[in-house]
Amino acid sequence: MATSLVRMAYSYAAIHPENVSKLVILDVPVLGILPIETDSRLWHIPFHQVPDIPEFLVEGKEREYLSIFYKVWAYNPEAITEADIDEYVSHYSAPGGMRAGFEYYRAFPIEEEQNREFSKVKLQMPVLALGGEYSFGTAALESMKLLATNVSGGRHCSFLWTLDC
Numbered sequence: 001m002a003t004s005l006v007r008m009a010y011s012y013a014a015i016h017p018e019n020v021s022k023l024v025i026l027d028v029p030v031l032g033i034l035p036i037e038t039d040s041r042l043w044h045i046p047f048h049q050v051p052d053i054p055e056f057l058v059e060g061k062e063r064e065y066l067s068i069f070y071k072v073w074a075y076n077p078e079a080i081t082e083a084d085i086d087e088y089v090s091h092y093s094a095p096g097g098m099r100a101g102f103e104y105y106r107a108f109p110i111e112e113e114q115n116r117e118f119s120k121v122k123l124q125m126p127v128l129a130l131g132g133e134y135s136f137g138t139a140a141l142e143s144m145k146l147l148a149t150n151v152s153g154g155r156h157c158s159f160l161w162t163l164d165c
Helices: 002-015 044-049 053-058 062-072 082-092 097-106 108-118 139-145
Strands: 023-026 127-132 151-156
Touching: 002 023, 002 108, 023 139, 044 097, 053 097, 062 082, 082 097, 127 139, 139 151
Parallel strands: 023 127, 127 151
Antiparallel strands: none
């Protein structure tokens, strides 16, 4: 998902600021920077972090499981076609596909620790941080204001911005 790229973008900019002239962060806050809020929509994060159990429970039901995210979380569910879902399912249902997706979440604690270390030096390049009006709101902007000196931002529509905005 695109949020993976967003998270890598901050880390890369923090490690190699000389290679980044501008940075765009979309929707998700940088992990480990803002206080953790309890949000029942985020139930999947701790579930995905549990070793092996998600793989066991989802195996053979990838389409049903993934459809929850594409249809329930979408700002405009009609914008996500059955062909779109088929494409995602074809990759996630391949051997190791779901495990790779779950491992993304299992790495969050390490990423949080790294980001707290990176945050000791603020980014100097211009940063545009946009948050989904129907997802994380201003969290991306709020986290980047703590991490960079030249930040602007606003809102776009949803967490699935690449599909339904």
